[in-house]
Amino acid sequence: MATFTRISIPLAAAVLLGGTAAGTAGAGTTVSAPESVQSEQSKSGATADTVKVKKGKYGKILVDGKGRTLYLFKKDKKNKSNCHGGCASAWPPMTVDKKAQAGKGVKKSELSTTDRGNGKKQVTYHGHPLYRFAQDEKPGQTEGEGLNQFGAKWYVVDTKGKAVVHKPKHGGSPKPKDSHGGY
Structure with missing residues (x-):
């Protein structure tokens, strides 16, 4: 009974405050990326659309405009993603509305977009x-x-667009993690 009460009070408040909006929220609810990733993907400002370079334990690597590490997936083909569904939830693609911006240290000629097949770039x-x-x-x-x-394996990306597959340049030696998630 206590569980029912905890669920019904917020639902009742949502109906009273939100009108019919609460009625459509439950049916199509899906698991999605964390809010920090969602907010970066939904913003159309240059910050969220920028690819920058950051120096760290793996040397100079690519990061997004918020400083979050960018990765490549060894299963992908040139300009074609092989990460969809659950994979894209665990590894959210960096998407843009129009085109990505090249930050300092990023070769603009190497930066592009590919169609994900769902209308997103x-x-x-x-x-x-x-x-x-x-x-x-x-x-x-x-x-x-x-x-x-x-x-397949996932790697951080260096400034030449290559996978960083060696030990860190500064500090300890991370052990590669082996996870069989997804299948």
Whole structure:
């Protein structure tokens, strides 16, 4: 009974405050990326659409305009993503409304977009579709480096558009993580 009460009071408040909007929210609810990733994807300002360079333990790597690490997926083909559904929830693609902006240290000629097949444009660099990792909760984190998920490995991207597959340049030696998630 207590569970019913906790659910019904907020629902009743939503109906009273939101009118019919609450009636449409429950039927199509899906699991999605964390709010920090969603807000970056939904903004059309240059900050969210910018690819920049940041120096860290893996050397100079690509990050988005908010400083979040960008990854490539070894299963992708040139300018074609092979990460959809659950994969795209765990590894949200960097998408833009129009085109990506090149920040300092990023070769504008290597920056482009590819159609994801759902009307969204995914940012590519040197032909690699770019992703964030949902478990990187703040700028500078590289928790996705070396993970084996959804049929291939994931790597941070260097300024030449290549996968960073070696040990960090500064500090300890992270152990590649092997996860069989997704299948």
